[in-house]
Amino acid sequence: MTWSLVLLVSTPVVAGFVSLLVGQRRAIEVLQCVQAGAMLVAAALVAERVVATGGVSAGNFLVSDSLSAWLDLIVGVVGSTGTLFAVGYMGEELDRAHVSLRRYSQFFCLFDLYLAAMLLAINIENIAIMWIAIEGSTLSAALLIGFDRSKAALEAGWKYVILSSVGIALALFGTILIYYSSEHVLGVSSEALRWSQLYQTAERLNPTAIKIAFIFALIGYGTKAGIAPMHTWLPDAHAEAPTPVSAMLSANMLTLAVYAILRFKAVTDRSVGSEFTGKLIIGLALLSLAVSATFFLVQRDYKRLFAYSSIEHIGIALLGFGIGGLGIFAGAWHLMNHALAKSMAFYGAGLVFLRHNHRLLDRVTGLLGRMPVAGIAILVAGVALAGMPPFGLFTSEVLIVAGAYTARPEVAYVFLALLALAFATLLFQVLRMALGAPGEAGTAVGGQCRVFTSTAVGINIVALGMIGLQVPSGLGTLLASIVKMFNLGIEAP
Amino acid sequence: MPLFSPHIGSQIVDLGSALLLLTCFAIVAQRRLSACVDLFALQSVFLALTASLVAFLTGIHHIYIAAALTIIIKVVVIPRILKNVIERLNVSRELMMNVNVPTGLLICGALVILAFFITQPIIPLGFLLTRDSLAIALAIVLIGFFTMIARKKAVTQVIGFLVMENGLFLGATAAAYGMPLIVELGVFFDVLVGALIVGIYSHRLQDAFDSVDTSKLTTLRE
Numbered sequence: 001m002t003w004s005l006v007l008l009v010s011t012p013v014v015a016g017f018v019s020l021l022v023g024q025r026r027a028i029e030v031l032q033c034v035q036a037g038a039m040l041v042a043a044a045l046v047a048e049r050v051v052a053t054g055g056v057s058a059g060n061f062l063v064s065d066s067l068s069a070w071l072d073l074i075v076g077v078v079g080s081t082g083t084l085f086a087v088g089y090m091g092e093e094l095d096r097a098h099v100s101l102r103r104y105s106q107f108f109c110l111f112d113l114y115l116a117a118m119l120l121a122i123n124i125e126n127i128a129i130m131w132i133a134i135e136g137s138t139l140s141a142a143l144l145i146g147f148d149r150s151k152a153a154l155e156a157g158w159k160y161v162i163l164s165s166v167g168i169a170l171a172l173f174g175t176i177l178i179y180y181s182s183e184h185v186l187g188v189s190s191e192a193l194r195w196s197q198l199y200q201t202a203e204r205l206n207p208t209a210i211k212i213a214f215i216f217a218l219i220g221y222g223t224k225a226g227i228a229p230m231h232t233w234l235p236d237a238h239a240e241a242p243t244p245v246s247a248m249l250s251a252n253m254l255t256l257a258v259y260a261i262l263r264f265k266a267v268t269d270r271s272v273g274s275e276f277t278g279k280l281i282i283g284l285a286l287l288s289l290a291v292s293a294t295f296f297l298v299q300r301d302y303k304r305l306f307a308y309s310s311i312e313h314i315g316i317a318l319l320g321f322g323i324g325g326l327g328i329f330a331g332a333w334h335l336m337n338h339a340l341a342k343s344m345a346f347y348g349a350g351l352v353f354l355r356h357n358h359r360l361l362d363r364v365t366g367l368l369g370r371m372p373v374a375g376i377a378i379l380v381a382g383v384a385l386a387g388m389p390p391f392g393l394f395t396s397e398v399l400i401v402a403g404a405y406t407a408r409p410e411v412a413y414v415f416l417a418l419l420a421l422a423f424a425t426l427l428f429q430v431l432r433m434a435l436g437a438p439g440e441a442g443t444a445v446g447g448q449c450r451v452f453t454s455t456a457v458g459i460n461i462v463a464l465g466m467i468g469l470q471v472p473s474g475l476g477t478l479l480a481s482i483v484k485m486f487n488l489g490i491e492a493p
Numbered sequence: 494m495p496l497f498s499p500h501i502g503s504q505i506v507d508l509g510s511a512l513l514l515l516t517c518f519a520i521v522a523q524r525r526l527s528a529c530v531d532l533f534a535l536q537s538v539f540l541a542l543t544a545s546l547v548a549f550l551t552g553i554h555h556i557y558i559a560a561a562l563t564i565i566i567k568v569v570v571i572p573r574i575l576k577n578v579i580e581r582l583n584v585s586r587e588l589m590m591n592v593n594v595p596t597g598l599l600i601c602g603a604l605v606i607l608a609f610f611i612t613q614p615i616i617p618l619g620f621l622l623t624r625d626s627l628a629i630a631l632a633i634v635l636i637g638f639f640t641m642i643a644r645k646k647a648v649t650q651v652i653g654f655l656v657m658e659n660g661l662f663l664g665a666t667a668a669a670y671g672m673p674l675i676v677e678l679g680v681f682f683d684v685l686v687g688a689l690i691v692g693i694y695s696h697r698l699q700d701a702f703d704s705v706d707t708s709k710l711t712t713l714r715e
Contacts, residue, residue: 128672132679139686146694151701155710158694162650165687166638169657172680173634173664180627180668181618188553190673208614 002058004045008072009062009119011038012079016112023105025094032087032108036080039115043076046123051477063125063196066481070332071122071259073475074339077463078251079115081456085347086111086244088452092354092445093242107147107242114140114248118256127193127263131168131175134260137253138164138224145241145249156233156240163233167223174216174264181209195263202270210271217264218280225257227284227318228291231311235295238307239359243350246303250310250346251339258317258335265321266485274324274486281322282411288315289418296425301359302352305429306345309385312422313338313393319415320400321486323407328486329479330399333471337392337464341384344460348377351453355442361429365436373450375434377457382430384464386423391468502550503625506667509543510629513663514605517636517656521597521643524586529652530575533659537567540659543626544666555674556666562681563662571655571688578692579648582699592643600643601636608632626667633660645706647695651688658684 015035019028049056050069057063064072090107093099099107114137121133142164146157179192185201186192202210219230226234238246265277292312299305317338320331351374352364368375384391397419404412445453466472471479516536523529541563548556579585592600608631616624637657641650662680665672672680702710 126676128676129679132676132683135683135687139683139690142690142694146697149697149701154694154697154701158647158698158707158710161687161691161694162641162654165654166641166657169634169637169654169661172661173631176661176665176668176672177615179665179672180615183669184618188670190675193673193676206615206618209618212611212615 002056002062004042004049005056005058005062005064005123007038008042008046008076009116009123011035011042012112012116012119016109016116019112020105020109023101025091025101025104028105028108029087029091032083032112035112036083039076039083040080043072043080046076047073047478048474051474054481057125060125062123064123065196065485066478067259067262067485068122070336070478070482071255072119073478074255074336075115075118075122075252077459078339078343079119079248081347081459082244082248082251082343083111083115084452084459085247085350085456088449088456089242089244089350089354091452092449095446095449103147107144110140110144110147111244111248114144115252118252121256122259125194125196126190127178127195127198128175129193130260130263131172134171134221134224134256135168137256138168141237141245141249141253144245145237147242147245148240150240152236153240156236160233160237163230164224167220167230169220170216170223171220171260174213174220177209177213177216178264178267181206181213195267198267199270202267205267205271207272210268211276214264214268214277215280218261218277218284221257221260221264222284225254225261225314225318226288226311227314228288228311231288231291234311235304235307238310239301239303243303243346243353246307247343247346247350250307251343254310254314255335255339258314258321261318262321262486269486278322278324281318282408285315285319285322286411286414286418288312289319289415289422293418293422293425296422296429299429300361302361302364302429302433303346303349303359305361305426306342306349309345309422309426310338310342312426313342313385316397316400316419319411320396320403323400323403323411325407325487326399326403327407328483330396330403332479332482333392334396334400337384337396337467340460340464340467341381341391341393344377344457344464345381345385347453347457347460348374348381351377351445354445354449356440357442361433363439365432366434366438368434369438370441373454373457376461378430379434380461380464382427382434384468386427386430387419388427389468391464502546506543506546506550507625509539509546510626510663510667512539513543513659514629514632514636517633518598518601520652520656521601521636521640522594524590524594526579526585526646526648527576529649530572530579533575533652533655534568534572536656536659537563540663541568543663544671547666547670551670553670555677556671558674559662559666559671559677559681562677566681566685567655567659570685574688574692575648575651578695582648582695584646584648590643591645597639597643600639604635604639605632608635624667626663630660630664630667633657633663636660647691647698647707650707651691651695654691655684655688 117136182192223230317334320327544560640653
């Protein structure tokens with residue numbers, strides 16, 4: 001069933017260009033709804049197929065193994081609710097004449113191309129074409145972040161373009177070094193750039209070259225993943241971008257960058273053992289946690305608050321991968337739950353922004369009574385992101401602590417201390433927003449916007465709740481084979 | 494009998510790489526923006542020549558295509574875009590820098606040593622013809638990176654990025670006799686689109702801030 005893979009990658013490309021060409025509001029809305037549905041179905045089909053057979057491929061070009069399928073599910077589900085939310089959000093902006101119809105169709109073209117580039121990067125087996133696709137997502141995101149054309153948005157967009165470009169250039173150097181060492185084993189051909197070939201021959205690759213390549217890839221893709229100390233673009237970009245874009249940046253793009261790091265880690269681990277990559281990743285992950293936890297309390301802007309929370313959670317997921325063993329399972333689980341919870345937090349934040357037209361946290365308290373959908377979204381997402389049960393983030397954080405205790409106890413102590421700090425400060429801010437004394441009234445959003453955004457929030461809540469209490473068996477199979485990919489010779493839990 | 498012995502071929506490739514490195518230093522020392530763009534174009538010419546030489550000596554034909562694309566995109570198209578930006582924005586000189594020129598040149602010298610130090614263990618892996626170029630390629634990447642940090646004008650930051658890109662291309666050609674063609678086409682496409690986007694951004698920055706001095710971008714501070 002290779003068509004599901006082709007469908008998944010091509011739907012947003014087609015929908016994006018057709019949206020730009022038709023330039024009619026109703027047509028674009030219908031098209032985007034179709035895209036949301038198609039992406040959801042295609043992602044589920046790809047995942048189902050990978051669970052059943054271990055891998056899907058369309059020609060030699062698009063290949064999806066368990067790690068790709070895991071990312072397909074994340075980007076597919078969140079991308080689909082994100083599209084619905086964007087239809088509601090941008091429709092409201094259009095109704096209020098904040099954007100013209102032309103800009104409206106441009107937005108959806110860029111938004112869809114952005115999703116398409118990410119899906120291509122995930123489902124490609126060639127390490128260099130993955131780089132090209134990730135660069136494509138960077139470029140489309142750059143235009144989306146500066147979409148408002150306000151001073152602050154342009155500044156955030158510029159910062160993002162420059163930092164990401166540097167990051168991605170360093171990642172390309174890492175890619176070239178991989179090719180440099182692999183072509184001696186595999187010959188001068190595209191074969192020397194395929195993940196599966198690299199995994200098989202990793203033991204024969206030059207270890208020093210692979211180590212240097214990994215450092216370049218970690219710094220390069222780490223810039224895109226928003227790991228401290230390369231995170232400085234992240235809060236600005238998340239705050240200034242139109243909110244549907246903030247949600248996609250946080251839930252999808254950061255996850256994609258982690259995915260790229262994981263691919264390099266898998267090759268490097270096979271070549272020089274997991275000690276080397278583990279140490280580097282754990283160090284950067286703890287630094288990210290420390291940076292984000294300390295910045296929660298001083299945030300006055302609710303979108304920046306959630307942006308810092310993204311730095312924290314990407315750090316936690318990477319910590320899991322760095323520890324290895326049980327941590328691999330926890331890291332992958334963490335990525336999915338974070339994507340669902342964080343996109344929902346931004347959906348709530350977007351509704352609040354539409355109502356108040358500012359991002360000051362102090363003035364948007366007591367949301368639950370005044371704006372039930374936004375209030376519930378922010379409250380549930382906030383509780384989940386703080387790491388409280390019954391959500392999956394609780395499970396993964398506990399597993400990471402457990403994994404760290406057995407492997408490196410000193411990491412567990414630092415991790416727990418930072419986690420406690422982040423828990424308290426984030427929860428304080430979120431509870432203030434959701435439950436505090438009612439703030440100002442603002443202007444209510446239109447009926448159509450309410451329908452679309454509520455649907456998006458609804459799907460996310462259901463998905464988050466469904467996987468919160470237990471791991472569904474299909475996902476369990478995928479996770480088990482991801483764990484096997486990183487823990488060589490160790491059976492999955 | 495081949496036109497050059499491998500030894501002489503390798504010397505000429507080294508010479509080309511060294512010329513690329515030399516233009517890097519010239520860019521760091523140059524304050525006039527349009528001259529920086531010209532130097533970047535010159536560097537790209539050297540890059541295309543070095544790549545063609547590698548293609549000629551090794552008989553790998555797709556490197557010629559990459560070299561031709563370098564001429565079209567990096568020598569003709571991108572410099573025109575940048576000159577256009579400079580003219581429209583009416584910025585000609587960079588008077589304030591984060592790091593002054595002599596210090597900058599010293600730092601670049603240190604970066605070259607660092608690049609040789611990092612690549613030392615893996616140089617013997619490479620092909621005889623081009624293996625010394627890998628260290629130079631890394632040095633160019635690092636100097637491009639440094640230029641982006643040291644300069645304040647949007648245009649010079651872009652040139653820094655493009656210099657990094659040239660270093661990467663030299664690295665790919667030197668280390669691996671070029672990446673597979675589809676990869677190189679994709680990279681060129683991304684660079685071109687990236688330059689266009691940066692052009693769009695600097696226009697808008699000019700409109701919004703009346704300046705392309707990125708040190709004036711200080712609204713977003715923690």
